[in-house]
Ligand SMILES: O=C(CO)[C@@H](O)[C@H](O)COP(=O)(O)O
């Protein structure tokens with residue numbers, strides 16, 4: 001079944017605990033946690049202290065998307081703070097392979113992602129090492145942007161590559177995902193749909209969960 005990963009960036013932080021309980025009741029698969037440093041992306045979000053508190057209130061899988069320069073300095077801290085999956089950008093480090101090893105050595109699942117302007121070939125050397133490949137379908141840094149349709153080709157490419165090489169990584173998409181763009185991504189072979197603004201504009205979280213899954 002299609003996995004749904006609501007992006008906390010769009011939740012009501014004054015009601016964080018209630019929002020997370022509602023996510024659990026709706027049966028979402030992951031909580032997507034967007035970390036922005038104001039350097040790799042032109043925005044600052046949240047980091048380790050909120051993650052530690054989030055970890056204390058839920059057993060849901062925390063899917064951490066690091067939009068930070070030099071992630072090698074912080075991956076152990078994000079692992080210790082409670083991330084289950086840690087995804088890094090190919091553009092953010094000179095030592096992609098090494099950072100993926102660091103994440104795995106910390107006992108966590110490792111993900112790799114790339115900006116819309118980055119060629120899919122950049123991730124090929126690490127595809128046998130990762131648990132997840134995140135295809136950014138907007139330029140990272142902000143919620144509420146429009147889906148970039150051309151990125152669907154990357155999803156198709158990864159799906160074919162995975163079949164050909166008998167690999168098991170999940171394909172996740174992030175940015176501008178709503179009921180319509182989710183259907184396009186599902187058809188192309190995506191396994192995990194991140195959704196922020198579309199998801200949290202609903203009061204009843206069952207609705208976006210089932211609509212994103214196409215049920
Ligand atoms: O990583 C990011 C943005 O950089 C995302 O996870 C956004 O939070 C998705 O928001 P929507 O496009 O779904 O509103």
Ligand SMILES: [Fe+2]
Pocket residue numbers: 007032033034065174194
């Ligand atoms: Fe994200």
